[in-house]
Amino acid sequence: MSIWREQRRLGGVRWLLEKENTGLSCVAKYLLARVWLQFGTFPVEEKISASQEVFGISRRAFIKARNELLADSGRDGSSSYLVNRSQDERSDWRGGSFTPGRPVRAFRIERAFGEKLAAASLRGAGSNDHNITAALLYRTFSLSKNADRPEESVKEEGSRALPFRLAVPGRLLLAILWSLADRRGVVADAGHRRLSQLAGVSLGQVRNQLARLEQLGLLTLRVPGLTGRFVPGKVPSALVLNRTAIGCSGAASDAPLREWILDLGKLRSVAFVHQTSDQIWKKRNMTSPLGRISGRESDRWIEAEASGYPSLAGGKQKEPEKEAFPPLYSAFVAEPRRAEVREYLLFKACEYVTWLVNDQPAQVLKKRKSKKNKSGIHGLLLKRVEKDLLSNGRLKERFGEGRTVLARWFCLHIWQRAQEVIGIMAKQESVSPESVVKNIGSNYLDILLIPVPGKTVNSLTYRLREQPAEEEKSI
Numbered sequence: 001m002s003i004w005r006e007q008r009r010l011g012g013v014r015w016l017l018e019k020e021n022t023g024l025s026c027v028a029k030y031l032l033a034r035v036w037l038q039f040g041t042f043p044v045e046e047k048i049s050a051s052q053e054v055f056g057i058s059r060r061a062f063i064k065a066r067n068e069l070l071a072d073s074g075r076d077g078s079s080s081y082l083v084n085r086s087q088d089e090r091s092d093w094r095g096g097s098f099t100p101g102r103p104v105r106a107f108r109i110e111r112a113f114g115e116k117l118a119a120a121s122l123r124g125a126g127s128n129d130h131n132i133t134a135a136l137l138y139r140t141f142s143l144s145k146n147a148d149r150p151e152e153s154v155k156e157e158g159s160r161a162l163p164f165r166l167a168v169p170g171r172l173l174l175a176i177l178w179s180l181a182d183r184r185g186v187v188a189d190a191g192h193r194r195l196s197q198l199a200g201v202s203l204g205q206v207r208n209q210l211a212r213l214e215q216l217g218l219l220t221l222r223v224p225g226l227t228g229r230f231v232p233g234k235v236p237s238a239l240v241l242n243r244t245a246i247g248c249s250g251a252a253s254d255a256p257l258r259e260w261i262l263d264l265g266k267l268r269s270v271a272f273v274h275q276t277s278d279q280i281w282k283k284r285n286m287t288s289p290l291g292r293i294s295g296r297e298s299d300r301w302i303e304a305e306a307s308g309y310p311s312l313a314g315g316k317q318k319e320p321e322k323e324a325f326p327p328l329y330s331a332f333v334a335e336p337r338r339a340e341v342r343e344y345l346l347f348k349a350c351e352y353v354t355w356l357v358n359d360q361p362a363q364v365l366k367k368r369k370s371k372k373n374k375s376g377i378h379g380l381l382l383k384r385v386e387k388d389l390l391s392n393g394r395l396k397e398r399f400g401e402g403r404t405v406l407a408r409w410f411c412l413h414i415w416q417r418a419q420e421v422i423g424i425m426a427k428q429e430s431v432s433p434e435s436v437v438k439n440i441g442s443n444y445l446d447i448l449l450i451p452v453p454g455k456t457v458n459s460l461t462y463r464l465r466e467q468p469a470e471e472e473k474s475i
Contacts, residue, residue: 012117013037014179017172020197024081028065029200030172031055032081036109036117043108057168070107082107166216170209173199174218177241184358184448185243186351191225191236210239218245221450223347226340230331230398231406233391238347240450255445255463262424262458266416267349269305271342271456276301277332299327303402306409310378325402328409331395346451348388349414350458352381353449356418361437364418378411385410421449421460429464 013033022029034055035044046054052062069082084107109117166174176198181187192206199206213219218241225237244257264271280299298304306328335341356364356377363377385407396403425444426433436444445463452459 009037009040009117009121011121013175015120016117017176017179018198020194022200024200025065025068026169026172026200026205027057027061028068030168030175031057031062031065032069033172033175035082036114039108041109041111041114041118043106045106056171061168066107079110079112081110081113083110166212169199169201169205170212173201173206173209174213177213177239181241184354184446185220185241186354186448187239187241188351189236190239194236216245218242221347221453223344224340226337226344228337228341228392229335230392230395231341232344232348232389233393233395235344235388238344240448243446255465258428258462258464260424260428260460261452262421262460264456264458265420266413267346267458268456270345270349270410270413273302273329273345274332274335274338274342277329278334280329281333299329302328302409303405305412306405309382309408309412309415311408325399325405328399328402328406331399331406343451343453345389349410349417350449350451352384352414353418353421354447356381356415357421357447357449358440361422361440364415365422365433365437378415381411381414382407385414417449421447424460425462 013036016029016033016036024032038054044051048059048062051057052059055062057065066082070080070084084105173195176195177187177190178185180190192203192210195206195210196203201209210219210222214222219239220242221240223238225235226232227234269276280301284299332338360377382404386403389410390403390407399406422433422436425447426436429436440447443465445465447460447462449458449460451457
């Protein structure tokens with residue numbers, strides 16, 4: 001079967017991987033995806049010994065999974081996922097009747113189910129995100145259980161290459177993660193319960209397999225889910241997949257990968273907001289109620305910084321009065337899980353920066369003439385921050401309208417960090433920021449900013465297809 005045909009079927013594979021509560025075991029779901037990917041609706045006429053090599057499953061696991069798919073009728077309809085030979089096309093077929101002495105028990109995807117998979121493949125075709133993720137997904141499925149070849153090994157810095165040894169649950173989970181990821185390998189919602197339902201394994205197995213993927217270098221970053229005291233609300237785990245561990249196909253992967261380690265820059269305020277807030281709290285308690293604390297140590301320092309981000313208030317709508325809610329710094333005082341909250345806030349801030357730089361670079365670089373902006377990208381970013389980070393019920397109850405001001409504070413530093421990233425790329429490539437913005441998506445591909453676990457730095461990666469043809473400008 002040609003690679004072209006396999007790639008055209010990847011939309012159906014993604015639909016199947018993202019389908020929750022199928023009632024199938026982990027191995028059965030994996031086998032079903034492999035059958036569709038490699039054979040489509042054509043019959044599989046391999047001997048068991050050959051099938052276990054084709055699908056990378058042991059003989060016992062293959063027989064059990066195949067029988068489960070042949071017998072399962074718990075789906076929306078009454079048919080099974082697989083049928084023997086051309087069972088759905090032959091009216092004279094009777095179960096159990098095989099050619100005497102034939103050592104092969106052929107089967108195929110059931111027709112109606114195959115039509116659903118084919119329709120899903122058509123809906124997914126043509127999208128850039130789909131094409132890149134589909135290529136990675138294809139490479140994921142092409143991994144063998146015991147691959148010892150150098151090109152199929154995961155290399156870790158400072159240690160020798162680890163041979164790729166990943167059982168079926170790990171392979172299925174890795175495929176699911178790539179199907180959920182964006183084109184840069186970021187999975188914003190990698191909650192264990194969700195992955196458990198998708199993969200058909202227990203929560204304990206999800207945790208074990210994620211640890212295994214991390215051990216093999218297939219995960220660049222893991223951020224645990226949590227619920228902060230005030231910030232954030234209940235959020236799921238998130239992770240970033242290693243794009244270079246498996247490799248990908250397509251023009252983007254042919255371009256060299258550039259990587260830079262950056263200081264926190266404008267995200268420093270976000271990273272140290274708990275420490276700063278605790279210091280102000282201590283000084284406030286040591287100072288007379290009539291005493292004043294000025295500058296960055298003021299009670300309203302977050303409110304003051306937030307005023308630099310465009311307000312969405314327009315017409316007769318008034319901005320919230322600062323005195324109408326408690327000082328916003330108090331939302332970060334005495335946070336019991338500050339290390340985890342800090343890690344999550346930095347991850348989300350980098351995620352927003354990545355989105356702005358890749359999808360809205362011209363807006364980021366454009367100078368504002370007014371702090372009023374009733375719509376547009378500023379408002380979209382503000383809504384995303386409010387939804388993702390400031391949905392905690394206790395935060396809404398205590399701070400009321402101050403929640404919007406706090407969102408503007410986050411957005412200000414995110415926006416300024418996006419401007420910094422463009423400036424850094426321009427400096428490293430010895431071109432103007434305008435040149436970088438103009439060539440994002442053509443010369444500068446898959447720009448990704450992520451925090452480095454346990455350190456106060458960020459990692460910036462992107463692929464450089466070629467130097468811009470226009471006249472270069474030294475910075």
